[in-house]
Amino acid sequence: MRRRTLSALCTLGALGGVLAAPTAAQAADPHPAGPSVRTDETRIYVDFGTRTLPKDLKVLLRKTGTDTPVATIDEFGFLEDMDPCMPSCQDDPGETAVETTPLRLADLGRYAVDVEYDGTEGETILHKDEAIFDYHLIPQVKTFEVSGKPDLEHRTVTVKADATLRDPRDGAETPMANGRLVLETTATKTGLTTDAAGHVETPFTFTGTEKHDTTTRQNDVRMVLRPAGANAAHGLTRQVEVGYTTTDITLDSPTVRGADGTDAPLTGRATYRDSNGVSKPVPVGTPMSVYTVRTFKTGEDGRFTTQVPVDGTRRQTIALLGTPWLSNSYAYVSSDPTTSAGFHRLPTVTVSRYKKVSVSGVFDRYDLPAYTTLKVNLQFKAKGTTTWVTKKTIDSPAMAGDSSRTVTAADLPYQGVGVWRFQFPGTKQIPAGPAPESYTVYRQMTAFPEFNANPEPVKAGAPLTITGKLNTKNEDNGQWSAFAGARIDIYFRAKGTTTWRGAGVAVTGNDGKFTKTFTAAKDGDWQAKYEGDEWSHFYSYSRLDFVDVQ
Structure with missing residues (x-):
């Protein structure tokens, strides 16, 4: 401190x-x-x-x-x-x-x-x-040479270097006798020792798993030689071009089997072809992946073991991720779900302008032993929370074997900003599969903070002016602001009747305000309505304003 x-x-x-x-x-x-x-x-x-x-x-x-x-x-x-x-x-x-x-x-x-x-x-x-x-005396690698063009069959090169100590008092340099250096690649780190003259000359063997040096357009790997305890600025960097060969992936089985939504083990072997076309195991630690899901590395003799997700019957890609030494290679494994049921596609959710929600999703069932009825939960998770709340439970009949059926729930009350999903909770005999959530669903609220019919009372035949304002709510920050360019329908209901009739239409300005003038004829209630739009905004209506016509 x-x-x-x-x-x-x-x-x-x-x-x-x-x-x-x-x-x-x-x-x-x-x-x-x-x-x-x-x-x-x-x-x-x-x-x-x-x-x-x-x-x-x-x-x-x-x-x-x-x-x-x-x-x-x-x-x-x-x-x-x-x-x-x-x-x-x-x-x-x-x-x-x-x-x-x-x-x-x-x-x-x-x-x-x-x-x-x-x-x-x-x-x-x-x-x-x-x-x-x-x-202190400042160590520095002054020269650094790499001899040889390695490939997987010949990974050893010769490294030559000289290192000095610079005296900051006068700038004089002397050999770094018996000094410790560090040789680094993206795959390994090796310590070296200089001789009495500050020189080192030694073989170095690559692992064959080094990554591309992306700063060049060649098939290069990067080597950095620096003094031990010092950063790369005290050292030198060299790019070494390496040989490249093709690869193959052999799976022990083309199929994995397990309950839908679980992981199943997969084994296999990755090989490359030498200059004579002979298959040989890739180096230990060669990077591979279950495409877009997880990464893993090969072990001895090019063997690998990984876990593959059973996502219905969807095929999974096994990839050998290309290196400077090895080409990209792919193999494909099929999924065969055991007895289970779940959802694989995102549910479709629509929200109407009248604050009603409809949700549908495809329910996939696998290897069911007999006809049965499965219960599916429709769940909602509000924005900013982690809790799923069940809003409805639906019965879905399922035949024996494999089947798919669309599950639908309609005219549900709008729950606010959030996501929806169908979830099969599973039973003792039928394990639960995936339950993907929808995209975030919402519409913007609208409201009439101002509405007035003026003057009150008014003489028959005189002008009657309807004014008001429409606001909309930003669901990201909760702030209300003026809603410009919205169509406003103005309605009138005569005193003593129950029937509303359309009296006229207005459009909001940039400040969200609107004005419409009528000729006063009868006592009655006035009201403004916004019908909402196709995708973005909910409908809303103003308060009632009674006008006495004399």
């Missing part, structure tokens, strides 16, 4: 040479949280989160465990802003961190980093122990 101390140096007063410490009201640290400080092998970086730096900024270095600074740095440069549109092109403050030049100190070792600058009244602000600067 960083420790910060704040010290204010006394200043000599202007009157009579009196020493006076600035009070809290007079002086303050312009950056009380302190800077963020980091280091690399030769530089120190200071960031106050702003491009306005404090006055008289200095970085002080102390040997760890001592109190006396051995170096003071007061020259800095702003780092280049590598992403001028983060967080956005309008709000990007630019790079706020500053850096020192590469430091040339007298001695190697570990140094404590302090940051000093002027406070608001010119007092000295000191933040101690903001970081540790490790000043």
Whole structure:
């Protein structure tokens, strides 16, 4: 954890040479949280989160465990802003961190980093122990060569390299004698040791499962050689082109069998063809997949074992995922469900403008021993929840053997935003299969927050103006807003009657408001209705407004 101390140096007063410490009201640290400080092998970086730096900024270095600074740095440069549109092109403050030049100190070792600058009244602000600067000899791989063009039959190449140690005090380089290097590919990591001259020359054998180097358009794999404990920037990278061969997948059985919606074991063997056309096992760890479902890897002798989902009678694809060494290859396995029942296709759900829901789905049954009736639950899960609620249970007759039947539920009350599914819960004799959920289903609510017939009362033959407003609800954020361009039907019911008749039509403006003027004739109720649309909005109606015609 960083420790910060704040010290204010006394200043000599202007009157009579009196020493006076600035009070809290007079002086303050312009950056009380302190800077963020980091280091690399030769530089120190200071960031106050702003491009306005404090006055008289200095970085002080102390040997760890001592109190006396051995170096003071007061020259800095702003780092280049590598992403001028983060967080956005309008709000990007630019790079706020500053850096020192590469430091040339007298001695190697570990140094404590302090940051000093002027406070608001010119007092000295000191933040101690903001970081540790490790000043050491810098390892570097200077040369790196790979000899040979490997393929699966000949995976061994020769690696040659030289490594040095650079002294940051003067830039001098010396061989990294008996130094530890790390050779990495996407499949393995190997330690190497240099000789007294900083040189290494050794064979290296690929596993045959390395991935493509996507930075090139050739059939390459990437090799990185770096000093142990250092990142790739201290090393060198080489792309090695490898040989390519075709593959085959042989399944022990072309069919898997199990209850619908369960996993069934599948075994087989993956091979490649050598230059003489002879089939040989692919390397251990070669990537494979049950297509789009799960991945797995080959074992010894190219053998593999995986689990294949029984999804009705749907065929599954087994894939050998191509590598620089091996071609893509595919095999197909059929599913044969045992006694079970379930749904494989997404249910179809419609929501009418009158807030009624209809759901249908295809119910598949397999290997049933005899005619029976199966109970199916229609369930709903509201947006933002994980709980399925059964809204209806439906009887579905099923014949012996395999069969399919469409299950339908109609005119259910709208439940809000959410998903629907049909679910067969299973019985002791008939296990349950899949129960996929629908896409999210919803329509937008509409409402009349305003409706008025004016004036009231009104003289017979005088103008009567109907005004109102229609709003719609955004189901994502729950906010209501004006609904523009909606057709509004205006109805009238004369006093003493039960029959409504259409009086006229209005259209909402951009503010959701509408106006329609009539000639007053009879006492009665006025009401506005919005009939909804084909897909998006529910119907709604306004309050009643009674008008007395005199």
